[in-house]
Amino acid sequence: MTSPIVIATRESRLALWQAEHVQARLQTELGLPARLLGMTTRGDQILDQSLSKIGGKGLFVKELEVALSEGRADLAVHSLKDVPMELPEGFVLAAVLEREDPRDAFVANHYASLAELPQGACVGSSSLRRVTQLLALRPDLRVEPLRGNLDTRLRKLDEGGYDAIVLASAGLKRLGLGARIRAWFEVDQMIPCAGQGALGLELRADAPQLAEAVARLSHTPTWQACEAERAVSRALGGSCSLPLAAHAVPADGGLRLTAALGHPTQPTLPLLKVALAAPVASLSDARALGQAAADQLRAAGAERYLAG
Numbered sequence: 001m002t003s004p005i006v007i008a009t010r011e012s013r014l015a016l017w018q019a020e021h022v023q024a025r026l027q028t029e030l031g032l033p034a035r036l037l038g039m040t041t042r043g044d045q046i047l048d049q050s051l052s053k054i055g056g057k058g059l060f061v062k063e064l065e066v067a068l069s070e071g072r073a074d075l076a077v078h079s080l081k082d083v084p085m086e087l088p089e090g091f092v093l094a095a096v097l098e099r100e101d102p103r104d105a106f107v108a109n110h111y112a113s114l115a116e117l118p119q120g121a122c123v124g125s126s127s128l129r130r131v132t133q134l135l136a137l138r139p140d141l142r143v144e145p146l147r148g149n150l151d152t153r154l155r156k157l158d159e160g161g162y163d164a165i166v167l168a169s170a171g172l173k174r175l176g177l178g179a180r181i182r183a184w185f186e187v188d189q190m191i192p193c194a195g196q197g198a199l200g201l202e203l204r205a206d207a208p209q210l211a212e213a214v215a216r217l218s219h220t221p222t223w224q225a226c227e228a229e230r231a232v233s234r235a236l237g238g239s240c241s242l243p244l245a246a247h248a249v250p251a252d253g254g255l256r257l258t259a260a261l262g263h264p265t266q267p268t269l270p271l272l273k274v275a276l277a278a279p280v281a282s283l284s285d286a287r288a289l290g291q292a293a294a295d296q297l298r299a300a301g302a303e304r305y306l307a308g
């Protein structure tokens, strides 16, 4: 009997849901038994500072990669949007699963939508991408930092610390909290982050057999879209201290990609936005589209924003 595949996961409720989802799919679709190895990452421990200040997205994946490299785990399940644009040497992204709803959600107890918020209302978000797009829609709002896992953020809203908060719809739905969503931001109004709503499966690069097996769980249209989105970010430096949004949707046999860049320290400067479409038949076509979007952002003046 082969020993079960060990899945390294963070221990937030969302991370566990995602790991269990992959565990179930390995079992039912591939006949591969799997078990979970839960672990706490630095990103889970440090909750009083914004992620962009303490080292970025990588904080959520580093400990899982250590478990992979030490052979304590075989597979790590990540929210793709938390995965750095360049994986460290020795690791590969072996599959991207079909995307959940990629939209951001408006969550509030007393207001049904962004438009209903009174002048000067307080909205919670620590995401520079959300902050800059919120202020572009409603310059009067006061945006205050809000970190923690989804349950913590909802509790802080319920305790009255904010009039509204913005969260990824995918996470809320996965946790059965979809009823908390009062309104959705359309993707052209609040462009999602690269990879939002998708799960990525990471392996050691020296495990080609497992890579081949898990690739069967992958969803090609989602992977191509996410590859284009991630390429925009990679081409602009890939840092999570940049308010960068990138979202691609299938269109006419290819992809339509929209991206927006805000200024990292001056959230009220105008957002630079681009939209382009191209036929896409492979991951490298998708990367080329993302690169082209980044080139257009540079042509539109991104340099000034990237310098800080």
Ligand SMILES: NCc1[nH]cc(CCC(=O)O)c1CC(=O)O
Residues within 6 Å of the ligand: 079, 080, 081, 082, 166, 167, 168, 170, 171, 172, 195, 196, 197, 198, 199
């Ligand atoms: N940044 C944390 C994070 N990472 C993944 C999700 C939600 C699930 C997803 O978008 O795939 C969230 C919560 C949020 O942004 O509100």
